[in-house]
Amino acid sequence: MIPAAAWGYQISSYPGTGGIWLRRAAVPHTGVVMPDDTDPANGPTSGSASSEAQRRTELGAFLRLRRERTTPEDAGISRGTRRRTPGLRREEVAQLSGVGVAWYTWLEQGRRINPSVQVLDAIARTLRLDRTERDHLYRLADIPGVPLDVSATQPQPPEHQTILDALIPLPATIVTARYDVLAFNDAYAALDPGLALLPAADRNVLWHLFTAEEHLQPLVEWEREVSFMVAQLRAESGRRLGDPHWTGFIRQFSETNGRFAEIWARHEVASSVTRRKSFWTVDGDEISVIATGFAMASTPDTKMWIYTPDDARSQRLLGLLVGRYQELGPAELLRRGARTGGAGRSSAH
Structure with a gap:
């Protein structure tokens, strides 16, 4: 006699299973199957369980509808003459995504499965999900953070640069939560x-x-500002646990820069707030600004930061500096600044 606990799930309606009972733990290299938290007769056992069950149901429905929408031709598969399933079959999605058929079936059926980021990436590619659909997939799968493929090399919509340029002489830039710079205007440069x-x-x-050399360091209060920024990075990373784009970035940064590793090890966290900061000019003068961040609705997890001069002197110096930059460009501006000595600049770190 087979112990009841050893077998727990039967896919009676799935083609090719023949009503075979499948082991609960038979999920090779794709995720973790957790025990169900629902009572077959009475439904969910608690409010949190009810919310989780609803999320899993939404996830299954979303995957099924996107699977049915994806044609065999989209996936590079010959349609054949006996196909009755709209879109792709479950086994085709599983094969193209490199996961087990039974595991993917459970995912669509709302089983309590914890998929990895890599597996969701593969499924998203197979189903040809766009950015918004992929982000929705990760939220339904309860991934702590949505993996970001945004980088400084990704072209930005032209209207973003138009907005930044219209803000001159106010410095402005668009950055990700990981501090990748996506765009900036001449005043920021x-x-x-x-x-x-x-x-x-x-x-x-x-x-x-x-990593910049001392004469390229722009911040007056380097230690205070970078400590605050690392604390912000720590807070953002806590919402992206398991995201390879973030873990790889932080690991590489820690291994190659001991000062960053030291500050990161403090486990300090901070929220993104409006704050005053000061920049060195290429001539060694100080410009004080108020940095204000605005979320970008069109590009998730990015902000536009605008720097407003904090006093009349800073406003005047900034106006002159922007004019020189637009006339000379960054390299010549730095060269002439170095030639004048930059006497006011002190050691950054």
Whole structure:
């Protein structure tokens, strides 16, 4: 006699199973199957269980409808003459995504499964989900953070640059939660010409601040500002546990920069708030600004930061600096600043 606990699920209506009882734990390398938290007769056992069950039901329905919408031709599969299923079959999605057929079936049927980020990425590619649909998939799967493929090399909508340019002489930039710089205007580049000289793929504010040579450091209070930014990064990373784009970035940063690793190890967290900060100009003068962040509805997990001069002197210096930047460009602006000595600048770190 087979113990009842050893067998727990039968897919009686799924083609090819023949009514075979499947082991609960038979989910190879794709995720974790958890015990159901519902009573077959009475439904969910608690309010939180009810919410989770609803989420799993929504996830299953979303996957099924997107599967039915994806044609065999979309997936590079010959349609054949005996196909009755609209769109792709479950086994086709499983094969194309590199997961088990039974496991994917359970996912569509609302079983309590914890899929990995990599598996969801593969399913999203198979079903040809766009960015909004993929983000919805991760939320339904209860992933702590949505993986971000946004990088400084991804083209931004032209209207974003138009808005940034219209803000001149106010410095403005668009950055991700990981501090990747997506776009900026000439006024921002005038404050930090060293960043403007970097290749687009290397424009990360934190990386720049920790690795730039002293004469390229733009911040007056370097220690205070980078500690605050790392605390913000720590808070954001807590919402993205398991996201390989974030874990890989932080691991590489920690391994290559001891100062970052030291500050990261403090486990300090901070929220994104409006704050005053000061920049060195290329001539060694100080410009004080108020940094205000605005969420970008069209690009999730990004903000537009606008820097407003904090006093009349800073406003005048900034106006002159922007004019020089637009005339000379970042390299020549830095060269002439170095030639004048930049006497007011002190050691950054």
